[in-house]
Amino acid sequence: xxxxxxxxxxxxxxxxxxxxxxxxxxxxxxxxxxxxxxxxxxxxxxxxxxxxxxxxxxxxxxxxxxxxxxxxxxxxxxxxxxxxxxxxxxxxxxxxxxxxxxxxxxxxxxxxxxxxxxxxxxxxxxxxxxxxxxxxxxxxxxxxxxxxxxxxxxxxxxxxxxxxxxxxxxxxxxxxxxxxxxxxxxxxxxxxxxxxxxxxxxxxxxxxxxxxxxxxxxxxxxxxxxxxxxxxxxxxxxxxxxxxxxxxxxxxxxxxxxxxxxxxxxxxxxxxxxxxxxxxxxxxxxxxxxxxxxxxxxxxxxxxxxxxxxxxxxxxxxxxxxxxxxxxxxxxxxxxxxxxxxxxxxxxxxx
Amino acid sequence: xxxxxxxxxxxxxxxxxxxxxxxxxxxxxxxxxxxxxxxxxxxxxxxxxxxxxxxxxxxxxxxxxxxxxxxxxxxxxxxxxxxxxxxxxxxxxxxxxxxxxxxxxxxxxxxxxxxxxxxxxxxxxxxxxxxxxxxxxxxxxxxxxxxxxxxxxxxxxxxxxxxxxxxxxxxxxxxxxxxxxxxxxxxxxxxxxxxxxxxxxxxxxxxxxxxxxxxxxxxxxxxxxxxxxxxxxxxxxxxxxxxxxxxxxxxxx
Numbered sequence: 001x002x003x004x005x006x007x008x009x010x011x012x013x014x015x016x017x018x019x020x021x022x023x024x025x026x027x028x029x030x031x032x033x034x035x036x037x038x039x040x041x042x043x044x045x046x047x048x049x050x051x052x053x054x055x056x057x058x059x060x061x062x063x064x065x066x067x068x069x070x071x072x073x074x075x076x077x078x079x080x081x082x083x084x085x086x087x088x089x090x091x092x093x094x095x096x097x098x099x100x101x102x103x104x105x106x107x108x109x110x111x112x113x114x115x116x117x118x119x120x121x122x123x124x125x126x127x128x129x130x131x132x133x134x135x136x137x138x139x140x141x142x143x144x145x146x147x148x149x150x151x152x153x154x155x156x157x158x159x160x161x162x163x164x165x166x167x168x169x170x171x172x173x174x175x176x177x178x179x180x181x182x183x184x185x186x187x188x189x190x191x192x193x194x195x196x197x198x199x200x201x202x203x204x205x206x207x208x209x210x211x212x213x214x215x216x217x218x219x220x221x222x223x224x225x226x227x228x229x230x231x232x233x234x235x236x237x238x239x240x241x242x243x244x245x246x247x248x249x250x251x252x253x254x255x256x257x258x259x260x261x262x263x264x265x266x267x268x269x270x271x272x273x274x275x276x277x278x279x280x281x282x283x284x285x286x287x288x289x290x291x292x293x294x295x296x297x298x299x300x301x302x303x304x305x306x307x308x309x310x311x312x313x314x315x316x317x318x319x320x321x322x323x324x325x326x327x328x329x330x331x332x333x334x335x336x337x338x339x340x341x342x343x344x345x346x347x348x349x350x351x
Numbered sequence: 352x353x354x355x356x357x358x359x360x361x362x363x364x365x366x367x368x369x370x371x372x373x374x375x376x377x378x379x380x381x382x383x384x385x386x387x388x389x390x391x392x393x394x395x396x397x398x399x400x401x402x403x404x405x406x407x408x409x410x411x412x413x414x415x416x417x418x419x420x421x422x423x424x425x426x427x428x429x430x431x432x433x434x435x436x437x438x439x440x441x442x443x444x445x446x447x448x449x450x451x452x453x454x455x456x457x458x459x460x461x462x463x464x465x466x467x468x469x470x471x472x473x474x475x476x477x478x479x480x481x482x483x484x485x486x487x488x489x490x491x492x493x494x495x496x497x498x499x500x501x502x503x504x505x506x507x508x509x510x511x512x513x514x515x516x517x518x519x520x521x522x523x524x525x526x527x528x529x530x531x532x533x534x535x536x537x538x539x540x541x542x543x544x545x546x547x548x549x550x551x552x553x554x555x556x557x558x559x560x561x562x563x564x565x566x567x568x569x570x571x572x573x574x575x576x577x578x579x580x581x582x583x584x585x586x587x588x589x590x591x592x593x594x595x596x597x598x599x600x601x602x603x604x
Contacts, residue, residue, distance in 0.1 A: 227453040231442040238440045241402050242454060243428030243502055349443075 022341050033318050041324065042317040050194030055317045056310075057193070061202040063309030064209025065267050069282055070289035071216060071301045072260030078233040078296025079253050081152055082145060085159035087261050088283030089166040090137060094129035094262030095269035095278070096174040099181045101125035106182075114188035122184040122270070130262030137258020138251055146250070163279060171276050178275035181266060205267055212263065216298060219256075229253060233296050288331060292338045294348025303346050307334060355413075356380050356537050357506055362410035362420070363561075364400040371396040373561035374410065381505075383528055383538045385548040385569070388558035389583060394541040395437050397558070398510040402434050403427045415505065433499035437510040439491045441483030441498075448479040450494055454501040461503045462534070468497035471527060489520035496527060506537040513547035525550045545583060549573055557582045 033052070037044045045052035073087045103109045105121040140162060148154045187204035190197040220226035228249050232239045240246055268274065268282065289308050293300025311334045315327035344350055355378050362375040371393045377384075388394050399405040401412060403424040412420040419427050428434065442450065451465035458464045469476040472493040478486060486494065492512055499507060509528075513521045528538050528551045542548035548555065549569035557565040559582060572578055 224453060224456060227445060227449045230444040231450075231453060234442040234444050235440055237404055237424065238436065238442075240424040241404060241428055241434045241436070242498065243425050244454075245425055 019341060022337055025337060033314065037318045039320045039322075040318050041321060050196040051317070053193050054196045054198060055313050057198060057202070059310035059313030060306070061206045061309075062312060063305040064206040065264060065271060066285055066289050066309055067301055067305035068209050068212050068260055068267060069264030070286040070293075070305060071213070071298055072257035072264070073286040074290040074293070074296055074298065074301045075216075075229075075253055075260070076257035077290065079229055079236070080145075080149065080250055082141075083152065083156045083159070084137075084257070085156055085283060086140065086163040086166065087257075087286055088279035088281070089163040089170075090133040090258050090261040091265035091268065091282045092274055092279040093136070093166060093170060094133040094265035095181065095274035096170060096179065097132055098125035098129035098266040099179050099269055099274070100174075101128055102181055112182045114183055114185040117182045117184045119184045119186055122181075125181070126263060126266040129266050130259045133262025133265065134255045134259035137261070138255045140258075141251060141254040146247075149250075163283075167276065167279055176276050178273045179269070180273040181269040183270050201270070205271055208263075208267060212260070213302065216256075216260075220298065225249065225252065288335060291345055292335060294342075294345030296349075297345070297347035300345055300347035307338070356415060357539070358411075358413040359401070360411045360413075362397070362400060362407055362412060364396060364405050364407045366396075366405070370408070371561055372400060372407075375558075375561070375563055376410075377556055377563050377566075379537060379539065379554075381532070381535055381537045382554060383532045383540065383552035385552035385555040386539065386541045386558050386563075387543065387545065387548050387555050387572075387583060388541075389543060392558045393561040394543070394558055395510055396561075398434070398436070398508055398541055401427070401508060402432065428502055428504070431502075431505040433502040433504035433507045435492075435495045435499045435507065435509040435512060437514065439495040441486070441491055441494055443482060443484035445483055446480050447475055447483065447486070447490075447494055450483060450498050451501060454498060458501055458503060463500040463503050465501065468500055471500075471530075472497055472523075488515050489517065489523070492516060492520070492524065496524070500531075504536070506539060507531060509538065509540045511542060512540060513542060513544050521547050521550070528552070543583070545572065545579060 034045045042048060042051045042055065069087075069091060073084065076082055076084050076087075102117065102121055102125045103112070105124065106112050106116050108116065140159070144158050144162070145155050148158065183201040183204070187201050189200045191200055191203075192198070220230060228239060228244055228246075232246060232249060236246060264282070265274065268278070285308070289301060289304040290296075291304075292307055293302070293304025308331060311331050315330040316324050319327055319330075338346060342348070358378045360376050362372055363370060364372040373393075375393075375397060386394055386397065396405060400407050403419070403422055403426070407420050410420065411418060414427075414430050414432065417430065419430055419432075422430075445453065448465075451468060455465050474490055475493055475497060478490060483491070483494065496507075496509070496512070512524050516524075525547070528540065531538055538552070540548065540551050542551070549572060553569045555567045555569055555572055556563045557567060559565075565582065567578060
């Protein structure tokens with residue numbers, strides 16, 4: 001009797017442990033950043049509110065970009081169970097394409113200053129490059145993936161193969177040097193936050209991400225197609241048994257998902273530049289975000305992007321200087337912590 | 352029986368090596384027909400195969416003379432079979448209203464529109480904004496039926512609609528079935544509960560080991576404990592031990 005109660009108590013502790021550890025780690029991290037952080041690149045927040053505010057904004061604005069890219073990935077996975085390993089390639093291709101378009105529109109190939117760039121010569125390349133990614137995405141789905149629907153491993157391998165081919169072709173076409181898209185002059189200013197200069201282009205990027213997020217949300221909640229997509233994420237065979245042609249819905253979803261990868265690519269090209277190899281980085285970013293948030297959930301993509309963005313921004317600034325090199329590990333600590341408490345991600349559901 | 356609406360000939364199907372349907376044959380007109388059988392006799396596989404969710408290995412299915420076997424579920428649904436699956440299979444991400452709005456396109460001027468569904472099941476109208484997962488068992492079943500009706504098909508296929516429901520809710524469903532048949536819509540209802548099945552349909556087909564083993568009527572089955580024992584594994588309350596036909600657990604309103 002006593003034995004079993006001890007055992008069950010032990011079991012109880014083991015079960016609750018992640019639930020206890022996570023708030024503890026969070027509380028320690030907040031305490032550290034606010035009051036304790038010594039020997040770090042940034043002073044504790046109470047002593048240097050400017051640096052803290054800038055880091056916070058950095059986290060939130062990066063989260064905006066993470067969201068745009070990852071929402072497309074999660075949308076495709078949620079409905080079709082397709083892990084599109086070429087998502088990063090679509091990102092990179094759109095980035096390179098938009099840069100070439102912008103150069104053509106501005107009439108210069110080097111030393112483009114923000115003053116040379118009008119809003120139009122940023123937005124038109126964005127739309128055109130994202131549309132190119134979207135069309136390529138639909139082609140990819142119709143030509144290669146449609147016949148393998150339901151065979152996740154095969155689809156993953158096919159998309160890996162395509163990403164390798166695309167990477168080589170992009171290297172041939174755009175070269176191996178890093179390139180940057182130039183923000184329009186209208187949004188390239190600096191504002192002052194607690195005595196620190198902050199680039200308005202980052203805030204503009206966040207605004208674009210919010211617009212994309214709201215549009216996506218409206219589409220998914222207010223339109224018939226959006227309802228069908230959400231129903232399909234829940235139970236795709238049942239949607240078909242109700243007489244709905246999912247083939248068309250799949251194609252549209254792939255179009256939108258690839259468009260988002262492309263739009264993210266253009267934003268990323270303006271924010272940090274693009275180069276060979278960035279496709280893999282952004283595939284990884286998308287994976288981390290959607291695993292944290294829960295595969296297939298848009299709400300999860302928002303939450304995952306925010307958490308990931310904040311960790312990515314805060315860890316290099318508030319880790320002791322000699323450990324700054326290890327900052328990247330913290331995003332995987334975040335991943336491990338979330339999965340310990342919620343194995344399907346924050347908003348994920350078992351398949 | 353008025354003409355042949357659905358004709359099933361020698362339908363066989365299974366999963367991998369295991370054959371579940373072994374030559375099912377029957378026909379029905381615009382009427383209510385029950386398919387009764389114990390657990391594991393192939394009733395749900397029959398529904399899934401008729402719907403195109405499981406591929407038949409042999410046999411034919413004709414709906415108003417047209418072959419529908421081997422066709423996709425969406426084709427079969429559009430040909431006129433409205434499917435109410437076992438376990439309801441509602442969409443947890445959608446509200447009650449969205450379940451119906453999603454299928455509302457093309458219902459204008461037809462018998463079943465979202466408005467007509469709310470009139471049939473007023474309880475659903477009170478829960479328009481609730482998610483499919485937050486409904487009671489009875490409301491879920493009403494929504495599953497209502498959703499299927501929006502297809503305005505000629506045949507409603509129901510797989511164990513009374514499962515887990517209180518008798519008063521089953522009565523609502525029975526009434527809906529009678530209403531549908533009186534309006535000229537056929538209903539094929541698969542059940543393992545004798546009482547619910549016989550209340551919904553007078554004509555009863557009995558399924559044993561993947562075949563239609565016998566045909567009977569509701570009154571005959573109810574009056575004959577021997578038949579019940581032989582085909583359904585239970586009879587009167589005296590020996591209801593081995594295969595409880597109407598489990599009392601998991602009952603929700």
